[in-house]
Amino acid sequence: MEEQRSAYWKANLSILGWCLGVWFIAGYLLPIFMVDALNTMSIGGYPLGFWMAQQGSIYTFLVLIFFYAWWMNRLDKKFDVHEE
Template sequence: MSANLQEQRTAYWNANLRILGVCLAIWFIAGFLLPIFLVDALNTISLGGYPLGFWVAQQGSIYTFLALIFFYAWRMNKLDREFDVDED
């Protein structure tokens, strides 16, 4: 295997890990920190008649997770095209 190909694979994998790390950090914040540790501060704000802390715990973390799935798929397709490993 040539050194250039190995460098390209390593760069691709590092870019993938950066994207994954950002997605996991956002998921951790939306799924754990906001609804558990900041619930009292969020409950001072109302959204649709419900306290924001309740909404984030019940709906917001799910919506965030779904948005992250679509973002990851979009970003990985873009990364695949950048490194010429796409399926097209």
């Protein structure tokens, strides 16, 4: 039983680490530190750096929320701790 809990927690931390990595890239790296490189391209007439800071990071966060919920549902079923 303890081994299964440990494996579940390890898988959960792996998913969290991946999500935090994507969050860091979308929320900090791209819109703050790479803004000059991104501004060479545009989306809808706006520089990509501006768009990423205003809209892209929000869309990324929403996708991360749904991804995390979907992946955790799969993980819960795999370890038989899901709600019915």
